[in-house]
Amino acid sequence: MTVPIDLVLQIFIIVCAVASIVVKDLLxxxxxxxxxxxxxxxxxxxxxxxxxxxxxxxxxxxxxxxLFVAAVMKTTRRSKD
Numbered sequence: 408m409t410v411p412i413d414l415v416l417q418i419f420i421i422v423c424a425v426a427s428i429v430v431k432d433l434l435x436x437x438x439x440x441x442x443x444x445x446x447x448x449x450x451x452x453x454x455x456x457x458x459x460x461x462x463x464x465x466x467x468x469x470x471x472x473x474l475f476v477a478a479v480m481k482t483t484r485r486s487k488d
Contacts, residue, residue, distance in 0.1 A: 412453060419446045433479045441472030 423443035427436045444467035451460035 409453060416446055416450050437472060437475035437479055441468055444468035
């Protein structure tokens, strides 16, 4: 029963990983990495590692995304690509 859920989560994780590398906008990349961390959190919870899932959710998906977005907001664009 959990195999289809795992496959869908793995596809979302791979898509988020590739999209965060390919995208040109830094804010979009930071948000996609937040989604990647969230999907990893769900994957850890699905595997039964609830403590790792909680840490992933609070540190990577929560604080990490906020720090990435704050750092991107402090930067300025030099050229218009």
